[in-house]
Amino acid sequence: MGHRTENGFDLFDFAPNVPRPPSTYGGVSGGAIWHLYIEQLGENDYAVRGKRFIGVPFYELYDDKNALYLVCHGPQSYGQLSDAILSKWAS
Amino acid sequence: MGLTDEQVADDTSREVSNFTIGFLRFATDKLGANAESAGSGTLVKVGSIFGVLTAAHVISELTRHSSVGIVVFGGEGKLQKQEIDMKETEAVIFYKPENKERGPDIAFLRLPEVNASNLRATHLFLDLEELRARSDSDPPFLDWMVGRCWRVDYRTRTNNPPGRIDIPLTSKAIPGAFGRWKVGGPSNREWFRPL
Numbered sequence: 001m002g003h004r005t006e007n008g009f010d011l012f013d014f015a016p017n018v019p020r021p022p023s024t025y026g027g028v029s030g031g032a033i034w035h036l037y038i039e040q041l042g043e044n045d046y047a048v049r050g051k052r053f054i055g056v057p058f059y060e061l062y063d064d065k066n067a068l069y070l071v072c073h074g075p076q077s078y079g080q081l082s083d084a085i086l087s088k089w090a091s
Numbered sequence: 092m093g094l095t096d097e098q099v100a101d102d103t104s105r106e107v108s109n110f111t112i113g114f115l116r117f118a119t120d121k122l123g124a125n126a127e128s129a130g131s132g133t134l135v136k137v138g139s140i141f142g143v144l145t146a147a148h149v150i151s152e153l154t155r156h157s158s159v160g161i162v163v164f165g166g167e168g169k170l171q172k173q174e175i176d177m178k179e180t181e182a183v184i185f186y187k188p189e190n191k192e193r194g195p196d197i198a199f200l201r202l203p204e205v206n207a208s209n210l211r212a213t214h215l216f217l218d219l220e221e222l223r224a225r226s227d228s229d230p231p232f233l234d235w236m237v238g239r240c241w242r243v244d245y246r247t248r249t250n251n252p253p254g255r256i257d258i259p260l261t262s263k264a265i266p267g268a269f270g271r272w273k274v275g276g277p278s279n280r281e282w283f284r285p286l
Contacts, residue, residue, distance in 0.1 A: 030145030031131035
């Protein structure tokens with residue numbers, strides 16, 4: 001599923017792609033999802049040109065193929081959190 | 092000269108792990124001190140306010156304890172452990188546990204000054220306001236994009252003398268895909284192209 005809004009917060013799904021998936025991704029909660037931007041310089045030659053933090057995983061669910069995926073908060077959510085932080089402590 | 096895909100994975104892991112922390116929950120049993128996983132987080136700041144961005148259910152659990160640990164990655168891959176006095180923390184929490192996967196479940200834990208100062212000396216904090224500003228701009232998409240979910244993983248040991256906690260830790264990156272991306276690219280391993 002793509003980006004969506006639930007209860008006023010933006011969410012997206014992240015589907016891990018690992019050879020031997022664990023029975024749970026417990027411990028991932030609260031971690032980070034990053035985009036890493038790669039430039040291909042040759043057949044086996046790459047360079048990392050950028051990285052961007054994009055979200056916080058908080059829940060795991062099974063898809064219709066019985067594979068676990070992670071539900072994550074997106075940029076608007078931590079934007080709302082940032083507003084609340086400033087509202088509470090900025091003086 | 093660029094990097095091989097293995098080097099890309101290693102190098103980017105190192106860069107990203109610099110912002111990542113793991114929470115530890117302490118306990119003592121008849122075998123001695125032990126600690127167990129209590130979730131992950133990212134070092135962030137908003138102006139001059141320093142803390143950890145994480146899931147609300149992680150904070151909800153941690154506030155039941157007077158003291159919790161955090162682990163961070165120091166220079167050259169070394170791990171550092173710190174203890175947080177939870178009485179000295181404050182939090183902003185958006186949490187409706189009854190909504191489960193529909194959220195919200197996101198929170199900010201403001202670190203005590205002593206922890207924030209120690210971490211600022213050795214680590215970077217992501218600026219949430221900058222992140223928000225950049226999220227509205229087009230991504231700097233090049234040839235490939237890698238999705239990684241980052242966490243700190245570890246095992247506990249319970250056979251130490253009281254007061255000593257020795258925890259082997261590892262940091263794991265989980266490659267994966269987003270709704271609008273599909274698997275492709277070199278080696279067909281963990282690279283994604285836009286649909």
